[in-house]
Amino acid sequence: MSVELKHLGPGDSDWLVHQHRHIYARDEGFDDSFGDLVAQILRDFEASHDxxxxxxxxxxxxxxRLGSVFCVRVDAQTAKLRLFLLVPQARGKGLGRRMLAESMExxxxxxxxxxxxxxxxxxxxACALYAAAGWRLTRSEPVHSFGVDLVEQSWEVDL
Structure with missing residues (x-):
């Protein structure tokens, strides 16, 4: 697969919101509040990212477009991985591993x-991918979000 990783560009945000809404509604039963969250994350990123x-x-x-991954600043020592997504036809080919590695690098x-x-x-x-790349699960908590019962998780990795 000859895949190129490009920076966020024109039309990408709309595509990302649509993909998140569609994939997560179909696969996990998420309601529209999830797409709204993705849209807000992208608006914030576009308005103020460094x-x-x-x-x-x-x-x-x-x-x-096949997917996305974002690296955003939490503080001077900590970055946050966000909006990691692969469309179904791009999964299982090592692209997720590559995107995670690029973001970490x-x-x-x-x-x-x-x-x-x-x-x-x-x-x-995705969680198996994180674990294989050295990430540690730091929190796991049952919640009701996006119209469904879920178990939220927090992960971290030392760079």
Whole structure:
């Protein structure tokens, strides 16, 4: 697969909101509040991110977007992994591993000492990917979010 990782560009935010809404509604039963959260995260990123220390990566193959991963600043020592998504046809080919590694390397290159992320236990493939890359599960808590019962998780990794 000849996939290029590009920076967030025109039309990417709308695509990301649509994909998150569609995939998570279909696969997990999430309501529209999840897409609203993704839209807010992207608006905040576009309005105030520091390109020297934060990056939104979009995976492209040919003229098609395949997924995203974002690295955003929490504080001078900590970056947060956000909006990690692969469309179903791009899964199982090593692209998720590559995108996670690129995001972690970007964070390392910017002097961050650790990364954190928030996810759900139901995202088993992603959680296995995090564990294989050295991330540690630091919190697991049952919640009712996005119209469904979930187990929220926090993970972190030392860079």
């Amino acid at each position: 390109p020297a220390y934060e990056r939104g990566f979009l995976a492209w193959e040919g003229g098609q 970007f964070a390392r290159s910017k002097g961050y000492e650790r990364m954190v992320l928030w996810t759900h236990e139901s995202h088993r493939a």
